[in-house]
Amino acid sequence: MKKILAIKSSINGANSISNKLIDEVLSLNDNSNTTVRDLGAAPLPHLSQHEMGAWMATVDQITPEQRELKAISDAVVEEVKAADVILIGLPMYNFAVPSNFKSWIDRLARAGVTFNYTENGPVGLLDDKPVYVIATRGGKYHGTPMDSQTQFIKDVFAFVGLKNVNFVYVEGLAMGEADTAIANAQSALSIAL
Incomplete structure (x- = not known):
């Protein structure tokens, strides 16, 4: 039985296509083996220098406040480590990932924890596992410079050791192509997982 980590990043809650596809x-x-982190409903704060300092504090230096801040990143990392498969709902907002998802990434990429710098460049420390990204977009951007x-x-994801990244593109949602795009995504996801 695979343990699935599902990351929702849409701010549209129940109206979100990516959230509906994840659901x-x-x-x-088997949902008993699933962890869902809904960054739209419970966004992580933007990363601060104070929080990054907490990651580097030694056991005898860390303050209670820093311990709470460090726990945010620790939880993100442990959820990824514990999963066999990662499923991400990723809408495109203004040609980028949602800021709440970037805040999640900022907690995942930690020197000495999920990657190390070496004389040959960075090396990811996480065990590779399949990552499926449901990329929902109002327009059509896949394969273009946009x-x-x-x-x-x-x-x-390669930076932290996750190289098996697969995309399911759900595009043209604002162009009258939602039904076809969603049906194609449902088919691709049923085959993939």
Whole structure:
């Protein structure tokens, strides 16, 4: 039985196509082995220098406040480590990933925890596992210079050791193509997982 980590990043709650697609995938699996982190409903704060300092504090230096801040990143990292499969709902907002998702990434990428710098460059420390990204977009951007998400996601996950990144594009949602795009995504996701 696979342990699934589902990350929702839409701010549209129940009206979100990416959230609905994640819920459909999860309904086909044993939910007792699923962790859902809804960044739209419970966003992480933007990363601060104070929080990063907490990651580097030694056990005898860390303050109670820093311990709470460090726990945010620790939880993100542990959820990723514990999962066998990661499922991400990723709408495109203004040609980028949602800021709440960037805040999640900022907690995941930690020197000495999920990656190390070496003389040959950075090396990811996480065990590779499949990552499925449901990329929902009002327009059509896949394969064009305006697709700022795909390479960013591949790069940041490879940076921490996750190289098996797969995309399901759900595009043209604001162009009258929602039904077809959603049906194609449902088919691709049922085969993938």
